[in-house]
Amino acid sequence: DAGVIQSPRHEVTEMGQEVTLRCKPISGHNSLFWYRQTMMRGLELLIYFNNNVPIDDSGMPEDRFSAKMPNASFSTLKIQPSEPRDSAVYFCASSFWLSSYEQYFGPGTRLTVT
């Protein structure tokens, strides 16, 4: 398996623009997680899905952030409009729910908002 795939790997955008991050989980996994990593706050969960259904979005910072999972093999995290404080590394992870709960992480998307 190719592991969790994220795109793009790097994104530089101007304040106010829309940003869309993409994730393909490991085939067969039924849970998908979006995390954000910053120097100040470390790694924090934004949202996770079980069987394509959002379960906990309490970590989504505000209404500018939205996430979707239209099918088992694809998810997006959208920021509209983007702000400089959104600059961070965004990780996607997947796992097989009701198993060991071991999570496998993608390489991350480094977002810079100027």
Next chain:
Amino acid sequence: KQEVTQIPAALSVPEGENLVLNCSFTDSAIYNLQWFRQDPGKGLTSLLLIQSSQREQTSGRLNASLDKSSGRSTLYIAASQPGDSATYLCAVTPQGAQKLVFGQGTRLTINP
């Protein structure tokens, strides 16, 4: 609210030494604990997963222990090598939730 703490924040040791990284968590109600490695600018690589019913896990030169009642875990690295230099992150899965709660990590440097 579950909180995870890793001490020290940074550690530098000569090559060949054995070392221990520490992780503590505030709530013992967990499903499991994972140790990850993160190289600069890279993603997270899972090193070891310990289920709540287990006491330790081993993989090569790495050994992780879990004392759930005291809220502590250690990662033991034997015969350290320069290639072990990275940030090591500890994370727990709280019972009743699937999300991982991470510590801030220990930045490890192995000097040749």
